[in-house]
Amino acid sequence: METLERIIAEHPFFAGLESPYTNLLTGCASNVRFDAGTYIFKEGEEANEFYLIRAGKVALEIFAPQRKPIMLATLGEGEILGWSWLLPPYQWRFHAHAVEPMRGIALDGKCLRMKCEQNHDLGYEMLKRFAKIMEQRLEATRFQLLDVYAVGR
Amino acid sequence: MTMATAATTDPMLPQPYSVRQVVKETPDTFTLTLEPSNGAGGSRFQPGQFSMLWVFGVGELPISISGDHAERDRLVYTVRSVGQATQALVSCAVGEAVGVRGPFGIGWPIEQAQGRDVLVIAGGIGLAPLRPVIYEVLHNREKYGRLVILYGARSPRDLLYRKELAAWVRQRETQVLVTVDYGGLSWRGHVGVVATLFKYARLQPARSLAFACGPEVMMRFVARDLETHGLDRKNIYLSMERNMKCAVGFCGHCQYGPHFICKDGPIFSYDRMRPLLEKYEL
Numbered sequence: 441m442e443t444l445e446r447i448i449a450e451h452p453f454f455a456g457l458e459s460p461y462t463n464l465l466t467g468c469a470s471n472v473r474f475d476a477g478t479y480i481f482k483e484g485e486e487a488n489e490f491y492l493i494r495a496g497k498v499a500l501e502i503f504a505p506q507r508k509p510i511m512l513a514t515l516g517e518g519e520i521l522g523w524s525w526l527l528p529p530y531q532w533r534f535h536a537h538a539v540e541p542m543r544g545i546a547l548d549g550k551c552l553r554m555k556c557e558q559n560h561d562l563g564y565e566m567l568k569r570f571a572k573i574m575e576q577r578l579e580a581t582r583f584q585l586l587d588v589y590a591v592g593r
Numbered sequence: 594m595t596m597a598t599a600a601t602t603d604p605m606l607p608q609p610y611s612v613r614q615v616v617k618e619t620p621d622t623f624t625l626t627l628e629p630s631n632g633a634g635g636s637r638f639q640p641g642q643f644s645m646l647w648v649f650g651v652g653e654l655p656i657s658i659s660g661d662h663a664e665r666d667r668l669v670y671t672v673r674s675v676g677q678a679t680q681a682l683v684s685c686a687v688g689e690a691v692g693v694r695g696p697f698g699i700g701w702p703i704e705q706a707q708g709r710d711v712l713v714i715a716g717g718i719g720l721a722p723l724r725p726v727i728y729e730v731l732h733n734r735e736k737y738g739r740l741v742i743l744y745g746a747r748s749p750r751d752l753l754y755r756k757e758l759a760a761w762v763r764q765r766e767t768q769v770l771v772t773v774d775y776g777g778l779s780w781r782g783h784v785g786v787v788a789t790l791f792k793y794a795r796l797q798p799a800r801s802l803a804f805a806c807g808p809e810v811m812m813r814f815v816a817r818d819l820e821t822h823g824l825d826r827k828n829i830y831l832s833m834e835r836n837m838k839c840a841v842g843f844c845g846h847c848q849y850g851p852h853f854i855c856k857d858g859p860i861f862s863y864d865r866m867r868p869l870l871e872k873y874e875l
Contacts, residue, residue, distance in 0.1 A: 444875065510775075510778075513785045513789070514782075515706050516793065517793070540779055580785055580789055583786045583811075588811050
């Protein structure tokens, strides 16, 4: 049977993370499962966890008044969902809903914030990894904004 | 020189073809099948080559060949209607005459891909010039490794060749991933730019050859990301596009740095294109 620590250590987001840190993370981790169509979190709610996606597909959505929700991106196996737990005011900025049944690991943000404060090396490892994800998603969003397939481009 | 010889050797002289079929792919994109009017067999082409299509009374257009190069009795083109000439072309009725010059240019180096994984990355109508590569690999499955097709479009309604995409998914050793920039709530596929699909691709970068076609800015990002994922620049090929006119390197309309896209391309390796792709003024 796979242990949580092993699953965390093998997830691409934590590739190369030393064993003492994965051990610390495991103390804040739990298995989760969401059925297709269910919301994992909604904009404005407290952001107290993030997710390592092991299987399935999750859509990030944004709402605007008098418009249908807009799907900004989808995330799948091997990716992480959520970084609002990391920065004040610790509130979700978007909706996330499972497009396909989602199976993953939830990491308790409060627990993790406390461990990162106590162990700055762990905090730095976490920030480096999240900064990389933020950079990739920012770039993808900028590229999306170019609307390169529109007529006349 | 006889008239017949002149007709077959003069690259500036359009050959008469007639429209056999027109298929609407998306609200603004159509696939036309042309057959020679004179009954003289179709023109042989290499995947990635293009033709100059004459719409009589309107003008001439460079269009990539999107059909199967094993089907030698016809030429197939997928055309997006974005202006007067393309609108006239896609409006042609079955039986109507179209002039064809070509095929022109250097195609995808498909022979280099033998024994290796083939990564096809297409954006928008860029899937059209890559479809002959897909046919080639699927018809000669034993010659190639895995086939990975990554396809991005603006929205679900802009996806080309939907039935074929569904059929390719079922082929052995083939992975097809599709994404859109804007997905409606009924869309169950990926949302995001095509480069976000790399992380799901099952291939070995060191033994892969990548063929990319789409808007130039897309190819610039894609090529850079492929390099990050371990592909050598020499193993990444891009289909470039400029304003092709004569198609034989005389007129200079399609000059891109030291290259004529029509004659030296349209397919170039990324190591040759990289210095030019990053220049604003080109």
